[in-house]
Amino acid sequence: MEMxxxxxxxxxxxxxxxxxxxxxxxxxxYGAYVQDRKKGFRMAMDITTALLIGCVAVLFDRLFGSQFGLYGILLFMLLGGGLLGNAQYRKRGKIDGKKIFRTIWRLSFFTMSLLYILFMCFGIGKLMFTA
Incomplete structure (x- = not known):
């Protein structure tokens, strides 16, 4: 099991x-399998988000010497979900948890992509210019 x-x-x-x-x-x-490019793009975003969250958390921890990377990401995702849920409740009078989760997850893809590029550049620069 350990293996x-x-x-x-x-x-x-x-x-x-x-x-x-x-x-x-x-x-x-997946896009070729289902013959729908939009569905393939969404699936690729959803799966890559899970990879990006872990990678950005590790990059954050290494760059800033902390252990807060993953917890900070989860905190911002929860805060975003709460804000979206509040806005949805005020507008419609009810909350659709599935829609909120999907929205936060997809917004996280773009945020994590940007942070991944930013942290990788900083990490490479830090590695090159420090002895």
Whole structure:
């Protein structure tokens, strides 16, 4: 059982290092399978978000020497969900949890993509210019 868990952790780590590769594989593979490019793009976004969250959390921890990366990301996602839920309740009088989760998850894709690029540039710069 431990060997399976280690294999899953290593696979996740390899895929999360360069998330554009799994994104492209899912986009073209799933898009070709279902013959719907929009659905393939959404599926690629959803899966890549999970990879980006882990990678950005580790990059944050390494750059800033903290252990708050994952918790900070989850905190912002929860705060965003709460704000969206409040806005939805005020507008419609009821809350659609599935829609809120999907919206936060997809917004997280764009946020994590931006942070991934930013943190990678900072990390490479820090590595190059510090001895």
């Amino acid at each position: 399976i868990w280690d294999s899953v952790k290593h696979l996740y780590a390899y895929l999360a290092v360069i998330p554009i590769i799994p994104f492209a594989i899912i986009l073209f593979g």
